[in-house]
Amino acid sequence: SSRGRGLAATLTRHVATEILERGETPFLHVRVGNESAHRVYQRLGFTDRRIVEFAYLETPPDRA
Secondary structure (H helix, E strand, C coil): CCCCCCHHHHHHHHHHHHHHHCCCCCCCCCCCCCHHHHHHHHHCCCCCCCCCCCCCCCCCHHHC
């Protein structure tokens, strides 16, 4: 497993740096309840701005 090895933080830091170098602002969406990802992003300096509700829709298997 890759969990706990810092890979998400390394990748996120790299992508955020590239975005900042273009003069843009990096941002992320994280699912409420995904505390491990939320902690990683907070350690990298990201802050909570707002809670957004998302809907997940799926076609029933018998109609695919």
